Amino acid sequence: MRDDKTILEDLAASVISMDEMKAVAVSEEALERGIGAYEAITGGLVKGMEAMGASFEKGAVFVPELLLASEALYAGLDVLRPHVVGRAKHTVGKAVIGVVEGDTHDIGKNLVKLMLEAAGFEIIDLGRDVPIQRFLEAAVDNGADLIGVSTLMTTTMRGMRELVDLLVEAGIRDRFKVLVGGAPVSRSFARQIGADGYAANAVAAVSAAKELVGNLVPGQ
Amino acid sequence: MTGVALLDRLRSAGHRLAFPVGGLVGATLTGTDVPSNMRDAGTKFRSTVAFVEAFGPDVVFYMGDVAVEAEALGARVDYLDGAMPSVVEPLLVGRDDLAAVRAPDLSDSRTGVNIECVRMLTGRFPELTVLAQVVGPLTLASALLGYEEAMRLVYKDPDFVHEVLERAVTDVLVPYATSQVEAGGSLLWIGEPTGVLLSPPLFERFCLPYLRHLIDAVSVPALVHMCGDSTPHLGLLMQTGALGLSLDHLVDLPRAAQRAPEGVLLIGNIDPVVVMLNGTHEDVRRACDDLLDAMQPYPNFILSTGCSTPFATPPQNVRTLMEAAHKWAV
Numbered sequence: 001m002r003d004d005k006t007i008l009e010d011l012a013a014s015v016i017s018m019d020e021m022k023a024v025a026v027s028e029e030a031l032e033r034g035i036g037a038y039e040a041i042t043g044g045l046v047k048g049m050e051a052m053g054a055s056f057e058k059g060a061v062f063v064p065e066l067l068l069a070s071e072a073l074y075a076g077l078d079v080l081r082p083h084v085v086g087r088a089k090h091t092v093g094k095a096v097i098g099v100v101e102g103d104t105h106d107i108g109k110n111l112v113k114l115m116l117e118a119a120g121f122e123i124i125d126l127g128r129d130v131p132i133q134r135f136l137e138a139a140v141d142n143g144a145d146l147i148g149v150s151t152l153m154t155t156t157m158r159g160m161r162e163l164v165d166l167l168v169e170a171g172i173r174d175r176f177k178v179l180v181g182g183a184p185v186s187r188s189f190a191r192q193i194g195a196d197g198y199a200a201n202a203v204a205a206v207s208a209a210k211e212l213v214g215n216l217v218p219g220q
Numbered sequence: 221m222t223g224v225a226l227l228d229r230l231r232s233a234g235h236r237l238a239f240p241v242g243g244l245v246g247a248t249l250t251g252t253d254v255p256s257n258m259r260d261a262g263t264k265f266r267s268t269v270a271f272v273e274a275f276g277p278d279v280v281f282y283m284g285d286v287a288v289e290a291e292a293l294g295a296r297v298d299y300l301d302g303a304m305p306s307v308v309e310p311l312l313v314g315r316d317d318l319a320a321v322r323a324p325d326l327s328d329s330r331t332g333v334n335i336e337c338v339r340m341l342t343g344r345f346p347e348l349t350v351l352a353q354v355v356g357p358l359t360l361a362s363a364l365l366g367y368e369e370a371m372r373l374v375y376k377d378p379d380f381v382h383e384v385l386e387r388a389v390t391d392v393l394v395p396y397a398t399s400q401v402e403a404g405g406s407l408l409w410i411g412e413p414t415g416v417l418l419s420p421p422l423f424e425r426f427c428l429p430y431l432r433h434l435i436d437a438v439s440v441p442a443l444v445h446m447c448g449d450s451t452p453h454l455g456l457l458m459q460t461g462a463l464g465l466s467l468d469h470l471v472d473l474p475r476a477a478q479r480a481p482e483g484v485l486l487i488g489n490i491d492p493v494v495v496m497l498n499g500t501h502e503d504v505r506r507a508c509d510d511l512l513d514a515m516q517p518y519p520n521f522i523l524s525t526g527c528s529t530p531f532a533t534p535p536q537n538v539r540t541l542m543e544a545a546h547k548w549a550v
Contacts (some may be wrong), residue, residue: 018375032292039453059452062419064371079493086244102301104308107417154493155303172493183448184493 004035011044011076015020016051023076030080038212042120045076049118053203062092062094063107066202070114081217091122093213095179096138097148108182112148112200114190119206132162139176145213148205151182160185161193170196177212181205222522224441226279227409227463230485236512236521238545239277240538241445242490246271246283249535255299257283268341272348275538276546278522279407280345284353286411289392290363292329292527293321305330310366318384323391326399335399342404351428352405352440354397356412357430360388367414374422382457385430394437401440408442409448410434410462423453431460433451441474443487447527451476458484469495473511476517486518489526490541497530501540508544519550 002010008032023045030040052069055061061069097113099106106128113123122140125132138146149160158170160180167173177196180189190198197212199205230237238441246267247257257264291297292394295311302351312318326332334353341350355363361384362370373381394430398407428510441463449470450457457465464485467473473489480486490496495507515521523545529538 062422063417064374064422067368067417068370068375102303102304104298104300105367107371110368153303154497154532156301186494 001212002029002033005035007033007035008044011040012048012051012178014076015045015048015069015072017063018072020072020075023072024079027076029070031083034116037080037085041077041084043078045073045191046120047065049073049115051138053115053206055119057201057203066111066114066142070118072206075106075204090120092120092126092210093145094122094142095146096124096126096135096142096144096147097150098130098135099128099148100156101129101131101161102159103151103153104128104157105182106150108152108202109148109150112150112181112199112205113205114124116148116200116209119210121209132159132166136170136172138164144176146177146179147208148179148181148209150180154184155184157184157189159190160195164194177209178210179205179212181204222410229337229486230522231519234521236544236545236548237278238523239281239526240275240496240529240533240541241281241357243268243271243281243283244531245320245529245535245538248531249274253302254283254304254531255511258264258285258288258330259301259333261333261340262331264337265344268337269344271468272345274535276491277536278349280341280348280350281409282334282341282351282353284334284409286355286359286413287363287389288330288521289355289360290394292324292326292331293392294324294365307363310364310369312364312384315380315383317378318387320341320386320431321391324396326396331399332397335396335403338400338405339403342429344468347402349406350404351407351409352397352400352403352413352438353409354393354400354434356410356415356419356427356444356506357385357388357393357434358427359412359414362414364388370414371417374418374426380423381426384428385401389430389434389437393434397434397438398516401438406440407463408438408440409466410442410444412444413447415453416450420456422451423456428456428459431462435461443485445487445527451453454479464522465528466521466524469525471524473521474518476513477515477521478520480520483520485520485522486515487522487524491534492493492525492527492529496533496537496541499537501534501536504537504540504546506524508541509548512544512548523548 179197181199187198197208199208265359287297296307296309296383445462445466466487469491
């Protein structure tokens with residue numbers, strides 16, 4: 001019989017080796033062994049995803065590997081999530097994310113989504129080519145803590161400035177943290193437009209998002 | 221002037237050569253919008269002429285885009301918000317879709333616009349190198365499969381990806397490049413932005429062989445452009461058979477030059493956003509001079525931007541880049 005620690009390590013390993021079938025099998029084994037579903041997720045699958053994120057940031061793995069690891073992660077989550085009790089409502093924060101109006105490049109945004117979800121955020125994904133007003137509406141309607149905006153083109157960066165201005169105009173700037181990213185975006189641009197944070201890649205987005213929502217009272 | 225003649229000029233000019241990547245700034249000079257330039261050869265031609273006359277680049281670079289070949293195959297393309305055309309829906313979901321694809325009639329699509337534009341530019345500037353331009357095989361295959369889906373398929377269905385890559389090169393890219401060459405294009409620019417998303421081992425399987433196939437099949441020398449930090453891919457890029465590599469601002473160009481085989485041109489790599497778009501002309505001059513200084517030991521270098529020069533780049537900044545190079549004695 002394998003012990004709990006080995007099973008958790010194996011869950012992480014299934015994500016790192018991008019093995020969907022293994023993630024499912026070991027998730028089922030974890031449940032059979034009486035390992036709490038929440039623990040199997042955070043102590044097993046998510047640890048694997050964090051390791052992949054670290055490898056991605058170091059340049060040891062690239063976009064395909066991160067995407068395939070996330071498939072293994074989600075396959076395991078499909079098995080485990082229905083069995084999470086009690087802590088089901090616990091999230092680190094709620095984020096509305098999307099690619100700014102006029103732009104359809106969404107691989108980066110999708111990587112941010114999966115890394116934030118793995119880190120415990122609830123994500124409302126608005127997709128791509130998202131009108132600025134829509135970011136605001138979704139943030140308000142969902143009681144979000146954070147608005148994440150991405151673009152790959154210089155011509156659409158102005159949408160990020162417009163969003164911040166719109167929030168100010170609506171008198172709700174203080175209700176949300178604004179996090180921006182994308183190849184042409186920089187920390188100084190983020191500062192210039194009055195955004196709260198900038199992240200250079202999907203992994204950096206997790207620590208930036210955690211830091212930004214950490215300053216908010218839950219449910220604010 | 222042929223691609224080879226460009227090399228001769230490189231050696232005999234007595235100063236550095238330069239050209240900014242892309243021709244978008246030409247549209248601001250003629251006061252035309254992107255969609256008009258993309259759809260009409262005459263408009264694109266006039267914007268390119270305005271660019272050449274304003275800035276004197278050492279190659280003629282018409283306004284290209286990454287969607288033109290996919291569109292010729294039937295992919296749905298949109299000009300969101302009057303911006304650059306982009307493929308909004310994958311054309312190929314399964315093998316049946318691939319079976320239904322036919323080699324396109326190049327004159328019947330925006331490929332025809334660009335071929336005509338090359339013809340007009342060669343006529344107007346017989347003494348200059350006019351670039352033929354294609355998207356790279358991996359980027360075309362990704363546009364057809366869905367950019368993110370392609371990144372998954374390299375693991376989940378590699379055979380299918382290889383089939384799409386093969387058809388991309390054979391059915392579209394070689395014929396399209398050849399038509400532009402026949403129209404007078406004397407150097408082939410291959411834009412392969414998605415290459416940087418793959419690990420080097422996957423790049424070696426899914427990008428390198430197809431770049432080589434394309435480059436071998438076309439009768440003029442090629443310049444391969446890859447955006448982003450391509451430092452991990454440099455060794456493989458240097459095996460493509462390309463005459464030159466256009467590299468983005470994140471790459472240490474002098475270090476790349478140290479490892480480049482003799483005869484390989486390095487092109488780049490001023491930051492197109494922080495410096496060209498948002499910098500003052502003094503910022504541009506400083507960045508160019510610093511790079512020109514660092515590249516002094518390397519004869520096979522052309523000053524350029526790291527990636528496409530943004531639409532709203534101040535013309536003075538483009539002028540400054542050109543002057544910096546043309547005033548730099550070698």
